[in-house]
Amino acid sequence: MSNLLITNIGQLVTNDSAREGLLGIVEGAAVGVREGMISWVGASDAVPEEFRSLPAIDAREIAVVPGFVDAHTHAVFAGDRSHEHAMRLSGASYADIQAAGDGIYSTVRDTRAASLIELILGSRTRVARMLESGTTTVEIKTGYGLDTANELKMLDAIDAVDSSLPIDIVRTFLGAHVVGPEFNANRTGYVDLVVGEMLDAVSGRVDFVDVFCDAVAFTIDETERITAAASAAGIAVRLHADQLSRTGGGALAAKIGAVAADHLDHASDEDLSYIAAAGTVAVLLPGVSLMMREPAPDGRRFIDAGVTVAIATDCNPGTSYVETMPFIIALAATTSGMTPAEALWSATAGGAAALGLSDRGIIAPGKLADLVMLDAPSYEHLAYRPDGDLVRRVIKRGVPV
Numbered sequence: 001m002s003n004l005l006i007t008n009i010g011q012l013v014t015n016d017s018a019r020e021g022l023l024g025i026v027e028g029a030a031v032g033v034r035e036g037m038i039s040w041v042g043a044s045d046a047v048p049e050e051f052r053s054l055p056a057i058d059a060r061e062i063a064v065v066p067g068f069v070d071a072h073t074h075a076v077f078a079g080d081r082s083h084e085h086a087m088r089l090s091g092a093s094y095a096d097i098q099a100a101g102d103g104i105y106s107t108v109r110d111t112r113a114a115s116l117i118e119l120i121l122g123s124r125t126r127v128a129r130m131l132e133s134g135t136t137t138v139e140i141k142t143g144y145g146l147d148t149a150n151e152l153k154m155l156d157a158i159d160a161v162d163s164s165l166p167i168d169i170v171r172t173f174l175g176a177h178v179v180g181p182e183f184n185a186n187r188t189g190y191v192d193l194v195v196g197e198m199l200d201a202v203s204g205r206v207d208f209v210d211v212f213c214d215a216v217a218f219t220i221d222e223t224e225r226i227t228a229a230a231s232a233a234g235i236a237v238r239l240h241a242d243q244l245s246r247t248g249g250g251a252l253a254a255k256i257g258a259v260a261a262d263h264l265d266h267a268s269d270e271d272l273s274y275i276a277a278a279g280t281v282a283v284l285l286p287g288v289s290l291m292m293r294e295p296a297p298d299g300r301r302f303i304d305a306g307v308t309v310a311i312a313t314d315c316n317p318g319t320s321y322v323e324t325m326p327f328i329i330a331l332a333a334t335t336s337g338m339t340p341a342e343a344l345w346s347a348t349a350g351g352a353a354a355l356g357l358s359d360r361g362i363i364a365p366g367k368l369a370d371l372v373m374l375d376a377p378s379y380e381h382l383a384y385r386p387d388g389d390l391v392r393r394v395i396k397r398g399v400p401v
């Protein structure tokens with residue numbers, strides 16, 4: 001049923017506005033869908049004849065919003081780091097945990113040890129929960145293999161999850177997550193591997209190359225070398241930048257024209273001016289701040305600086321085991337200085353912008369029919385009821401999930 005009419009919509013959030021960040025709200029709306037694409041949007045009492053015979057869903061007294069676009073996740077992994085979170089709550093720092101051989105390296109050990117089928121089954125469960133909670137497009141990174149064979153195994157797992165669920169997955173190669181454990185005394189050797197054998201192996205299978213540019217991961221010089229190799233291979237770039245301290249990753253993202261710069265908790269005002277001018281999207285990750293007990297990202301400061309903002313879960317086993325975008329919307333609105341409207345926009349149209357996708361995040365003719373029907377009369381409930389499962393129905397490419 002990829003042909004569909006949704007009628008009597010109490011409140012339709014279209015994001016179809018001339019100005020970025022404005023929701024575009026229609027009350028008493030209807031949406032006509034053909035072949036998985038939005039074909040018509042208008043008043044419910046003015047549905048054109050050609051749509052009236054389509055299978056119909058009545059959305060009386062409820063809000064319909066664009067499907068959520070989760071633009072930053074590490075949702076494919078094996079293992080369990082709940083104990084590490086308990087350590088953190090007892091006072092251990094990120095660096096203490098990584099130095100103890102935990103942190104990212106423990107997920108690398110577990111992901112390497114997992115068979116492909118184990119990796120697929122564990123990850124599919126998470127991605128299915130994302131879909132059930134309204135995420136219709138999700139970005140998933142590699143970066144827990146850190147050798148060529150295991151990075152490829154992660155991509156195989158992403159492919160398998162993608163083909164088994166009605167959700168679109170954007171693939172990012174994050175071989176430069178941290179230095180591979182075999183290369184602790186030979187960082188240059190690891191960067192050689194990333195820009196050589198690994199990049200060759202993933203080329204044609206990924207949409208983006210990402211680098212964790214931070215004091216515990218890769219330097220600015222190393223990041224520039226890796227992103228230059230990605231660009232030479234024709235692959236778009238995004239960065240983890242200025243998360244734990246200001247290393248200049250945000251400014252570098254702007255300089256090299258990265259599609260997105262993520263985290264940015266420690267970016268300076270000057271960095272934000274470069275990011276705004278470059279049109280690089282800032283992906284803010286308030287779930288990480290919550291779990292790390294750090295101050296929330298200041299979304300207001302980014303928006304006021306003219307930066308396009310996305311918000312995402314950063315679903316990962318260490319610092320943000322969060323799967324649902326409605327929770328992130330509530331968190332951004334409550335802790336990041338964003339209005340409920342800005343938080344919703346950043347979770348939909350903003351997320352799409354952060355992935356370089358112009359065909360979703362907006363409910364308008366010609367866009368994908370990715371829609372979420374809420375168990376609530378207005379989108380403001382997403383910020384108002386943080387623990388509520390407010391997603392009644394998810395429609396992916398015109399098909400109810």
Ligand SMILES: [Zn+2]
Nearest residue numbers: 072074240314
């Ligand atoms: Zn991340």
